[in-house]
Structures are given as C-alpha cells and as structure tokens.
Amino acid sequence: MSAVSWSTEERLRLAKLQDYCILDTLPDTTYNELAELAAHVCQMPAGLVTFVDTNRLWVKAxxxxxxxxxxxxxAFCDQTIRHVDTLVIEDAQQHPEFRNNPLVVGPPYVRFYAxxxxxxxxxxALGTLCVLDYQPRRMSPQQIxxxxxxxxxxxxxxxxxxQAHQLQQVNNSLEQRVIERTNSLxxxxxRLLKVQSALLKREATSRHNALHDPLTGLPNRSYFLQRLEQSVQLTQRNSNHQYAVLxxxxDSFKPVNDTLGHEVGDQLLTHVANRIKRLLRKSDLVARLGGDEFAVLLDDxxxxxxxxxxxxxIQWHLEQPxxxxxxxxxxxxxxxxALSQxxxxxxxxxxRDADTAMYQAKRLAKERSQMEINLQLNHLEEQASSPIVVQETNHNAQQFVVFDSHIKSRxxxxxxxxxxxxxxxxxxxxxxxxxxIFELKTQQLAALEGLLRWNHPRKGWVCANEFIHIAEQIDVVRQLSPSLIDQACQQLVKWGVSADSYAGSDRAYSLQNLTNKERSPHIASDLKxxxxLSASQLRSPQLVPLWQSALEKHQLNGSRFQLEIDESLLLTEETTIAANLKALKALGLNLCIDGFGKGHxxxxxxxxxxxxxxKIDPVFVAxxxxxxDNVDLLKTINDFGRSANITVIGSGIETTQQLELLISLDYQLGQGNWLANALASEHIDKAISK
Known part of the structure; x- marks a missing residue:
C-alpha cells in the first residue's frame, strides 16, 4: 500500500492538528456525550469522534x-476529510472503494457509514463525527x-x-516565572542596579557625544547654539547684558591637509582648539563648527x-608656531x-552674521596680500638674473571684521x-x-579677446569684473561654458576664419583664398x-569634449584660439587641471598666461x-x-619671451606714452582701452578703422 502523500496542504493540516494537542489524550465526557448523541439522533448503534493523523485514525470518543x-x-474518515460535506455510504459491501476493506469483510463488519x-x-479538516451500522440502511435529510x-x-x-490548554500553559508559564523571579529577587x-548605572553612564556619554566634537572634544554647533540662545534671551530681558560671537x-588650512596629510591636519586642529580655549574666560565658550571653523561666545x-x-x-596667539x-x-x-547691540x-x-563678517575679513586679507605684492613691485631693485620674482605673503594678513548694517546690505x-x-x-x-589685440608697429588687427558681458535688464551691459567672482562661486561660469565656446566659434566663422587647415575636413582652405570683399583688409591672415578659462572650468570633465565638439561642428582649427589661464594655475598640482590643459593642447588650442609676472x-x-x-599684468604698463626698474622689467619679460619663442603681449595700454614705450622695447603685440575698447561683434569693424 502506498504511503499518504505529503503535500503542502497536508503538512499544514497535520501541523494544525498538533496545535490542538488532542491526540492521545484521556477520554473526555463531553466528546463521549456528543458521540452518543449523534448515534441516538441518527438511530445508529455506534458513534465516533475521530482524528486523522499521519498514518493512523485515532478515536477520541x-x-x-x-x-x-x-x-x-x-479508515472511512480519511475519505470524509477530503470533502466539505457529509460522506454517506449506505452499503459498504456494494461500494467499489470499500467492499474489500478489512473493516467491512471482517470485524466489526461495517455496512453503513455516515x-x-x-x-x-x-x-x-482534522477529523470526523461519524455514525456506523452493521447492516445497510439510509439516513433522512434531517438526520444528516x-x-x-x-x-x-x-x-x-x-x-x-x-484555548483552555493555551490558558493553562500561560498560567503555568506565569507561575514558573513568578517563582523564578521570586527566588532570584x-x-x-x-543586576538591575548595575544595568541602570550602565544605562545612565551610556546616556551621559551619548548626550556628550551629541553635543561635542569627537576630534577636539569642544562643544559642537548644536551645543553652541543652545548656549547662545540663552544669552540672546538674557539680553532681551536685560539690556545691560552684552555678548559677542566670533x-x-x-586661513590656508587646506594645504596642510593636502601636503602633510589629514592626520597632521587633525592634530593641528586639536592644538588650535586647546590654544583658543586657554585664552578664554570660564564664562566664555568655544566650539568647533566643522572643518577648520570655530565659534566663540564672549558672554557678559x-x-x-x-x-x-x-x-x-586670539589672532596673535594663533600666529605663534x-x-x-x-x-x-x-x-x-x-x-x-557679531555684537548683541x-x-x-x-x-x-x-x-549667520558673524559668518558673513568672517567672509568679509577673508576678502580683506586677500586684498592686503595683493597690496603687499604691489609694494614689492614698486620697490624691485635691479637684478641680473630672474628679475620677475614677486612672492606672495600672508604675513600679518589675517583680518577681523565687525558685522554692521553696511555688511548686511552688501x-x-x-x-x-x-x-x-x-x-x-x-x-x-x-x-x-x-x-x-594689435600688431603695435603696423596697427594691424592680430587677435581679439572675447570678454564676457552681461546684458542686464535694468543696468544694460555689465563688465565681467562686476560679477565674475560670484558667478564662479555659484557655478554659473562653468554652466555657461558650452554657450560661450559655441558663440566664439560662430563668430570666427562669421568673420570668414573658417575651415582653414581643419584636420580631417575635405573643405579645407586658407584665408588667402577669400576675396577682399569677404574680409576686412585690416584683419591679419592668422587672426586669433x-x-x-577659469580654474572651475578647467576642473570640469566636460571642458575638453565641449571644445572638440565645437571645433568639429564649425570646422575650425584649434590654433585659431588662445586660451588664457591665470598665472597661478602654472603651479597647480591638481591632476584634473593638468590633464585638461594637456588634452586642450592636443586639440591644437594655444595657451596664453594671463596676468604674467604678478605672482609665482x-x-x-x-x-x-x-x-x-x-600677457603681462597691466600693472607693469601702468x-x-x-x-x-619697471621699464627694465618690461624689457626683460619681452626678451625672455623672444628667447623662449613665446609671444609676449603688452596689456593695459591707456596712453600714447605707454604705447610708444612698448614699441621702443620691441613689443610686437599690445592691447588696451587707448587702442580700442571691448565692443560687440557688429562694431568690430569700427574698432579696426579707429
């Protein structure tokens, strides 16, 4: 005989049967009475309450x-649980499935089953309530x-x-737990006291960590603001109470991290924190806000x-090594x-206002550093070797600013x-x-510099120096790059400087093939x-693909462009900038150093x-x-350029005397407002004929 199939449904049914904890239990009067009542109502000699287990039929009553x-x-009942309604077998000996069943052909000789x-x-379906007879018969619908x-x-x-069994188990478990807890009270x-002590310690540690900087141990921004809020409220109640926030x-902390490593930088921050803390009164508070930023509350x-x-x-002590x-x-x-007044x-x-004042102080520090550079330029002495050795310095350049209504307005x-x-x-x-940009001796137009202008809806055309630094900081310049590159290429094409020696183009031709009518006679044949280019643009991974795409689109040779970069970028160690400069050169683009000589x-x-x-810094010409010595410096720069096969452009020409000086020093190219202002593209011809 085959074993009972262990389907998923059957496994769940057997698990449910075990859940009722009824198998192999003692006889129960209630179940016996129900079996007896079933036999009586159905007028049968036998009645059973049964449960179908894995391999057996067990009779409860x-x-x-x-x-x-x-x-x-x-078991007949094994068939019954497969139905949802009553299974009635009126004559088992005539039933094809049961007529050879040992319970039918042998004791107890069952003939009828319901x-x-x-x-x-x-x-x-866990089992059955069934009635038996030992002779064939029928049941009325009422009996069924x-x-x-x-x-x-x-x-x-x-x-x-x-439920009674579960309740008893719960009661037994509760009683056992009460006994166990009573015995180990x-x-x-x-243990509870030890845990409580540990929790209190942990809570105190968590509270401290939530309000303190993990590196320096100083209070953090959250702690500082809570304490500052108390001072603000106290001042509101008592106008004589004054405080200040620093x-x-x-300054220049990033180079410490970059050159010496973050571990050294962290140690330096810890030393700075301890030094500031030692300078303050007990009533004051110093906090680390993050990075290299600290805040001090001077209370009362x-x-x-x-x-x-x-x-x-504080500034004097921080300057000490x-x-x-x-x-x-x-x-x-x-x-x-920021003062409480x-x-x-x-x-x-x-x-926030103290932060704003700090940025103003940083700006003043940079301006002071630049002023010191200019003072060096004014006092350069004659030197036979390396005359262009202007060194930037931050000595005593640190500044402080008190926030006021003017700063707020700015x-x-x-x-x-x-x-x-x-x-x-x-x-x-x-x-x-x-x-x-003119050839100074022939007055022929040699090049043009594209200068960014903003057509402000109320102010009209605005020069870049009025907005470029902020535009850089908020990423407007980098986002503007695709438009400006395309605009410049379109303009060169419009002026007739297109397709000359374009690599890979079947339409390549030179400017000499153009008629005089098609281009101005004042334009040099190799107009550039x-x-x-700013540092933020040079850090962009899209810069090189933008130029490559623009040159291909407009069929221009990269040599028609001179990309001007600030002199400070010569010494940068940023791999992205260096890689982009190399890739731009590979496209045939020329590089020009702008503001040459003003720094390192x-x-x-x-x-x-x-x-x-x-392009020399305009301050030299001015x-x-x-x-x-300044004249000698200009001559030296030009001589250096000629010896290195590098073109030198004199910029900032504002007077006839300056122009004549540069010509006498054999400068080939020059630029300045005395020669021509920056004009819209449609007015370039007027500038040429000036």
Missing part, C-alpha cells in the same frame, strides 16, 4: 464500537443535518479545549572694544564678529546678484564682446581669438605646458614710468 485506532489507509468532517475556523450540526459542536468543544535587583576660519562683556581685544589676542609631528606649523585666522532675536541669526545685495545671475543664465543674457611662476612649467604666449 466512541459509543457502540470497540475501535481505538486503525491504519489511516483503512461522517461529517470536523473543519476548524480557518478551514482545516443533525450530524452536521453536532460536528460543529465538536469543533466548538475543540476550540474551547485548545535579590540577584535581579542587583566666527573663526583658519563690557562692549565692542572688549570683543576686539579678545579677537586680537605649533609643534605638530616634529614640524613647526604656523596658521592664521580670519574672524567675523544689533538686537538679535535668534541664535542662528547671530551666528550681503543682501550679493544674494540679489546671485539670483540675477542664475536668471541671466536661464534667459541667455550673457554675450561675448571683443577687444582687439583669445578666451579666458615656473619657467619649467611654461615649457611643459607648451605655452604659446604671455607703473612703467614710476621707476626705471
């Missing part, structure tokens, strides 16, 4: 039959219905028994002068000050400018104007267009980058007649 269990494969499945509320109703009562009793109490940003001060004194003391990893490191700081209502506003104006620039980018309000530079880098031209 019986009357009129001496059966406790049978193999499952012999059983209804015991179906749980969730639909599992009664058997069905009694089977529901059996299921109800099963549910009650299961003293131990548990001791926003400190370390006499006024502005006390705050300024504290700032100067730090010993970090066996190195002597010096650092400076730009500090912004401005009547703040919120801590965030105080910190900040608001900056926010308005930023929004206007973003709108200008969307509306296409930027255009290139072009300033000619200068375009400025490297002769070797000029050759490594294959620089084509140098100050040419202030001292004989």
């Amino acid at each position: 019986r009357v009129g039959a001496d059966i406790s269990e049978t193999p499952r494969y012999l 059983g209804h499945p015991l179906i749980t509320p969730d639909g599992y 219905n009664a058997l069905r109703m009694l089977s529901h009562q059996v299921v109800a009793q099963m549910e009650l028994s299961r 003293s131990t548990s109490l001791h 926003f400190i940003d370390l 001060i006499a006024g502005k002068n006390e705050a300024i004194t504290a700032v100067r003391r 730090f010993t970090v990893a066996n190195r002597q490191l010096s650092i400076s700081a730009s500090i912004g000050i 401005l009547g703040y209502q919120q801590a965030e506003s105080v910190l 900040t608001q104006a900056r926010l308005i400018l930023e929004d206007d620039l973003r709108q200008a980018l969307i509306r296409g309000q930027f255009r290139l104007h072009y300033q000619p 267009l200068h375009l400025n 530079f490297s002769f070797s880098r000029l050759h490594q980058l294959e620089v084509n031209s140098l 100050q040419a007649f202030d001292h004989k």
Whole structure:
C-alpha cells in the first residue's frame, strides 16, 4: 500500500492538528456525550469522534464500537476529510472503494457509514463525527443535518479545549516565572542596579557625544547654539547684558591637509582648539563648527572694544608656531564678529552674521596680500638674473571684521546678484564682446579677446569684473561654458576664419583664398581669438569634449584660439587641471598666461605646458614710468619671451606714452582701452578703422 502523500496542504493540516494537542489524550465526557448523541439522533448503534493523523485514525470518543485506532489507509474518515460535506455510504459491501476493506469483510463488519468532517475556523479538516451500522440502511435529510450540526459542536468543544490548554500553559508559564523571579529577587535587583548605572553612564556619554566634537572634544554647533540662545534671551530681558560671537576660519588650512596629510591636519586642529580655549574666560565658550571653523561666545562683556581685544589676542596667539609631528606649523585666522547691540532675536541669526563678517575679513586679507605684492613691485631693485620674482605673503594678513548694517546690505545685495545671475543664465543674457589685440608697429588687427558681458535688464551691459567672482562661486561660469565656446566659434566663422587647415575636413582652405570683399583688409591672415578659462572650468570633465565638439561642428582649427589661464594655475598640482590643459593642447588650442609676472611662476612649467604666449599684468604698463626698474622689467619679460619663442603681449595700454614705450622695447603685440575698447561683434569693424 502506498504511503499518504505529503503535500503542502497536508503538512499544514497535520501541523494544525498538533496545535490542538488532542491526540492521545484521556477520554473526555463531553466528546463521549456528543458521540452518543449523534448515534441516538441518527438511530445508529455506534458513534465516533475521530482524528486523522499521519498514518493512523485515532478515536477520541466512541459509543457502540470497540475501535481505538486503525491504519489511516483503512479508515472511512480519511475519505470524509477530503470533502466539505457529509460522506454517506449506505452499503459498504456494494461500494467499489470499500467492499474489500478489512473493516467491512471482517470485524466489526461495517455496512453503513455516515461522517461529517470536523473543519476548524480557518478551514482545516482534522477529523470526523461519524455514525456506523452493521447492516445497510439510509439516513433522512434531517438526520444528516443533525450530524452536521453536532460536528460543529465538536469543533466548538475543540476550540474551547485548545484555548483552555493555551490558558493553562500561560498560567503555568506565569507561575514558573513568578517563582523564578521570586527566588532570584535579590540577584535581579542587583543586576538591575548595575544595568541602570550602565544605562545612565551610556546616556551621559551619548548626550556628550551629541553635543561635542569627537576630534577636539569642544562643544559642537548644536551645543553652541543652545548656549547662545540663552544669552540672546538674557539680553532681551536685560539690556545691560552684552555678548559677542566670533566666527573663526583658519586661513590656508587646506594645504596642510593636502601636503602633510589629514592626520597632521587633525592634530593641528586639536592644538588650535586647546590654544583658543586657554585664552578664554570660564564664562566664555568655544566650539568647533566643522572643518577648520570655530565659534566663540564672549558672554557678559563690557562692549565692542572688549570683543576686539579678545579677537586680537586670539589672532596673535594663533600666529605663534605649533609643534605638530616634529614640524613647526604656523596658521592664521580670519574672524567675523557679531555684537548683541544689533538686537538679535535668534541664535542662528547671530551666528549667520558673524559668518558673513568672517567672509568679509577673508576678502580683506586677500586684498592686503595683493597690496603687499604691489609694494614689492614698486620697490624691485635691479637684478641680473630672474628679475620677475614677486612672492606672495600672508604675513600679518589675517583680518577681523565687525558685522554692521553696511555688511548686511552688501550681503543682501550679493544674494540679489546671485539670483540675477542664475536668471541671466536661464534667459541667455550673457554675450561675448571683443577687444582687439594689435600688431603695435603696423596697427594691424592680430587677435581679439572675447570678454564676457552681461546684458542686464535694468543696468544694460555689465563688465565681467562686476560679477565674475560670484558667478564662479555659484557655478554659473562653468554652466555657461558650452554657450560661450559655441558663440566664439560662430563668430570666427562669421568673420570668414573658417575651415582653414581643419584636420580631417575635405573643405579645407586658407584665408588667402577669400576675396577682399569677404574680409576686412585690416584683419591679419592668422587672426586669433583669445578666451579666458577659469580654474572651475578647467576642473570640469566636460571642458575638453565641449571644445572638440565645437571645433568639429564649425570646422575650425584649434590654433585659431588662445586660451588664457591665470598665472597661478602654472603651479597647480591638481591632476584634473593638468590633464585638461594637456588634452586642450592636443586639440591644437594655444595657451596664453594671463596676468604674467604678478605672482609665482615656473619657467619649467611654461615649457611643459607648451605655452604659446604671455600677457603681462597691466600693472607693469601702468607703473612703467614710476621707476626705471619697471621699464627694465618690461624689457626683460619681452626678451625672455623672444628667447623662449613665446609671444609676449603688452596689456593695459591707456596712453600714447605707454604705447610708444612698448614699441621702443620691441613689443610686437599690445592691447588696451587707448587702442580700442571691448565692443560687440557688429562694431568690430569700427574698432579696426579707429
């Protein structure tokens, strides 16, 4: 005989049967009475309550039959649980499935069977309520219905028994747990106290970590703002209470990280934090806001002068060298000050204004550094070798600024400018104007420099120096690059400088093939267009593909362009900038160093980058007649360019005397407002004929 199929449904049914915990239990009066009642109602000699187990039929209650269990494969009830309604077999000897069943042909000689499945509320048939007779017979519909109703009562009793059993288990478990807890009360109490102590310690640690900087151990921004809020509220209640917030940003900290590593940088920050902390009173608070930024709350001060004194003391002490990893490191700081006299209502506003003042201090520090460079230029002495050795310095360049209504107005104006620039980018309000670069001796137009202009809806055309720095900071310049490159290429094509020696083009021809009518007779045959590139543009991975696509689209040779980069980029170690410069040169584009001579530079880098031209800083021309050394400096730069086969362009020509001087020094190319202003493309011919 084959084993019972173990289908998924059958496994679930057997699991449910085990859940009721009814198999192999002692006789139960209630089940016996229900079996007896079923036999009586159906007028049968025997009644059974059965459950179908894995391989057997187990009888829970019986009357009129001496059966406790049978193999499952012999049981009528195994067929009953496969139906949803009553199974009635009027004569087992005539039934094809049961006529050879040992229970039919042998004891107890069953002839009649009627059983209804015991179906749980969730639909599992676990057994039957059945009646038997030892001779053939029939059941009336009323009897069948009664058997069905009694089977529901059996299921109800099963549910009650299961719930009682579960309740008993719960009670037993609870009693056991009570006993166990009672027996170990003293131990548990001791453990509880230990856990409570550990939790309190952990909570205190978590609270400290949430409010302190993990590197320096100083309070963090959240802690600082909470404490500052108390001072703000106290000042609102008591006008005599004054405070100041100092926003400190370390100058030139990034190079420390970049050159010496973050571990050294972290150590330096820790030393800075400890030094600032030692300079303050117990009533003051110093916090690290993040990176190289710190904030100080000077609470209960006499006024502005006390705050300024504290700032100067902090800046002086920060300038003193730090010993970090066996190195002597010096650092400076730009500090912004916000005073309570401005009547703040919120801590965030105080910190924001101190931050704004700090950025103003940084700007002043940069301006001071540039002024020191200019002073060096004014006092250069004659030197036979390397005359262009202007060194930038940050010595004593650190600054502080006290926030006031003027700074607030400038900040608001900056926010308005930023929004206007973003709108200008969307509306296409930027255009290139072009300033000619002339061959000084022949007055022939040699090149044009594309200068960015903004067609402001209220102010008209605005020069780049009024917005370019902010446009750089908010990424407008980088986003504008595709439009400007395409605009420049279109303009060269429009002027007739197209397809000359274009690599890979079947339409290549030279400007000499154009008639005089097609191009101005004042334009040099190798006219070039200068375009400025910023550091942010050179960091963009899209820059080289943009140029490649534009040159192919307009069929232009890259040699028609001179890309001007700031002299400071000569010494950059940024791999992205270096790679982009190399790739641009590979496209045939020329490189021009703008503002040459104003700061650091490297002769070797000029050759490594294959620089084509140098545009001297306008300050050299402007100050040419202030001292004989300046003239010598101009001559030296030009001589150097000629010896290195690098074109030198004199820029900033504002007077006839300056023009004549450059011509006398054998400068070939020059540019300046005295020669021609920057004009829109349609006015270039007028500039040429000037």
